Amino acid sequence: MIYYRAILSELSRPFLMTFGVISFLLLMGKIQRMVTWMVDKRLDVDEVMLMFVYLLPSTFSFTIPLGVLGAVFMVVIRHSLDSELISYQAAGLSLRQYSKPFVTFGWTTAFITLFLTLLVQPLFNRKFLELQVQIIKSHAEDSLIPGEFNYDFGGKVIRIQDRNQAGEFVSVFLADRELNNGSSVIMADRGNIAVDEGFKKVIFKLQGGTIYTPQKEAGQLVTTHFDSLDYVLTLPTSLNVDTEEVELNWTIPTWELVRQVSRLDSGDVYNYTPLAFELFNRLTVPWICLAFALAAIPLAVVDPRSGRSGGYLRAIFLVMVYYLLWIGCRDLILAAKAPGLLLFSPAVAIWVYGWRRLKKMDRQVG
Numbered sequence: 001m002i003y004y005r006a007i008l009s010e011l012s013r014p015f016l017m018t019f020g021v022i023s024f025l026l027l028m029g030k031i032q033r034m035v036t037w038m039v040d041k042r043l044d045v046d047e048v049m050l051m052f053v054y055l056l057p058s059t060f061s062f063t064i065p066l067g068v069l070g071a072v073f074m075v076v077i078r079h080s081l082d083s084e085l086i087s088y089q090a091a092g093l094s095l096r097q098y099s100k101p102f103v104t105f106g107w108t109t110a111f112i113t114l115f116l117t118l119l120v121q122p123l124f125n126r127k128f129l130e131l132q133v134q135i136i137k138s139h140a141e142d143s144l145i146p147g148e149f150n151y152d153f154g155g156k157v158i159r160i161q162d163r164n165q166a167g168e169f170v171s172v173f174l175a176d177r178e179l180n181n182g183s184s185v186i187m188a189d190r191g192n193i194a195v196d197e198g199f200k201k202v203i204f205k206l207q208g209g210t211i212y213t214p215q216k217e218a219g220q221l222v223t224t225h226f227d228s229l230d231y232v233l234t235l236p237t238s239l240n241v242d243t244e245e246v247e248l249n250w251t252i253p254t255w256e257l258v259r260q261v262s263r264l265d266s267g268d269v270y271n272y273t274p275l276a277f278e279l280f281n282r283l284t285v286p287w288i289c290l291a292f293a294l295a296a297i298p299l300a301v302v303d304p305r306s307g308r309s310g311g312y313l314r315a316i317f318l319v320m321v322y323y324l325l326w327i328g329c330r331d332l333i334l335a336a337k338a339p340g341l342l343l344f345s346p347a348v349a350i351w352v353y354g355w356r357r358l359k360k361m362d363r364q365v366g
Contacts, residue, residue: 003088003093003098003101004100004101004104005101007075007101007102008101008104008105010075011071011072011075011101011102011105012071014070014071014074014075015067015068015070015071015105015109016067017070018066018067018069018070018071018074019063019064019066019067019070022063022066022067022070023059023060023063026059026062026063027052027055027056027059030052030055030059031052034048034051034052035048043135047131047135050127050131051128051131051132053124054124054125054127054128054131055124055128056124057116057120057121057124058121058124058125058250060113060116061113061116061117061121061285061286062285064109064112064113064116064289065109065113065285065286065288065289065292066319067109068105068106068109068289068292068293069292069293069296069315069318069319070315071105072102072105072292072293072296072297072300073296073299073300073312073315075102076102076296076297076300076301077300077302077312080300080301080302081302085098085301094362095297095298095358095361095362096358096359096362098297099294099297099358102293102294102296102297103290103293103294105293106289106290106291106292106293106294107290109289109293110286110287110289110290111286112286113285113286113289114283114286116286117281117282117283117285117286118254118282118283119254121250121282122250122251122252122253122254122257122282123253125250125251126251129251133195136195136202137193137194137195140193140195140202141193144158144160144169144193145160146160146161146162146163147159147160147161147162151177153202153233153234154233154234155176155177155178155234156174156175156176156177156233156234157173157174157175157176157177158172158173158174158204159172159173160172160173160191164190167192168190168191168192168207169190169191169192170189170190171187171188171189172186172187172188172189172190172191172204172206172209173185173186173187174186174188174204174206174231183213183214184211184212184213185211185212186206186209186210186211186212186229186231187209187210187212188206188207188208188209188210188229189207189208189209190206190207190208191204191205191206191207192204192205193205201232201233202232202233202234203230203231203232203233204230204231204232204233205228205229205230205231206226206228206229206230206231207227207228207229208226208227208228209225209226209229210223210224210225210226211223211224211225211226211229249274249275249278250278252275252278254279254282257275257278257279257282258279260275261275261276261279272336273333273334273335273336274334276333276339276340277330277333277334277340277343279340280333280340280341280343280344281330281343283343284343284344284347287344287347288322288346288347288350290347290351291322291346291347291348291350291351291354292318292322292350294351294354294355294358295318295350295351295353295354295357296315296318296354297354297358298354298357298358298361299314299315299318299357300314300315301361318350321350322346322347322350325345325346325349326343326346329342329343329345329346330343
């Protein structure tokens with residue numbers, strides 16, 4: 001079993017290198033966006049770093065399978081070019097026996113990725129969105145200074161008299177910046193800032209006030225009293241933090257997602273398909289590590305005289321085939337034309353292809 005431990009040890013370095021390079025390239029855009037937020041939106045460094053950390057698991061669940069593929073190709077190509085693979089076969093070792101440490105490596109990375117997709121990624125996505133709430137709310141509140149007129153929220157004018165000990169705004173004045181026929185003026189005793197779940201709106205929750213609406217045709221002023229009023233404000237540009245990184249379904253804990261899918265009727269297409277897709281996506285994505293670990297072996301075997309470039313082209317082709325199959329399955333599921341289990345088929349197809357190719361190559365050598 002010396003060869004078994006040697007190959008497992010040999011896989012670690014190219015895996016870390018491939019995984020690290022691909023992760024860095026994918027995170028470059030996020031890093032640039034974080035720096036822009038920090039400079040333009042006056043975010044604290046610790047807030048920006050937390051946002052970056054919370055986005056890492058979603059990136060790693062994508063780059064770990066690619067790291068496995070790159071590591072297997074590098075090791076098998078090197079064994080081919082250095083004639084080590086020929087030595088293994090001359091010693092009576094079949095390709096299927098040779099593949100065992102690679103499959104073990106695939107199993108290990110698959111379970112790591114499964115841990116990320118089922119537990120870490122939903123948790124970090126929730127933390128990311130919670131941090132977005134805190135950032136938007138705190139910056140919106142900071143822009144309202146007692147005794148000053150604020151013009152940041154779209155075409156509105158807001159003035160607050162003071163803040164009480166509970167942190168609520170006291171004596172709130174709110175009106176359109178340019179008055180017209182449909183304009184209203186609102187006077188409220190108290191108010192506070194809240195953010196909706198989609199983080200696309202700032203809501204001014206007003207308590208105990210009056211709405212003054214002029215009616216030019218009647219030549220009078222209509223007053224409407226209210227106990228509470230949720231007034232939606234246009235989000236200031238300076239507070240417009242990008243929230244497209246995370247969809248709401250990504251934040252649902254896996255156990256809760258299972259419960260919701262099990263309670264939904266498959267006929268409820270609008271709700272069932274997105275939830276079912278999210279659940280099966282978390283369950284199926286990790287197993288491409290195992291499929292790549294096996295299928296890459298026969299594709300990476302090269303003639304020592306032909307060089308390694310052809311092997312790496314086949315690696316790119318394998319990735320393209322997988323994601324084309326995955327996209328096709330995703331579209332069918334979201335269109336309610338196939339069950340969520342279909343997402344297992346790309347990984348299964350690539351696994352079966354790799355196993356059959358190994359058997360065929362063993363027969364040719366034999």
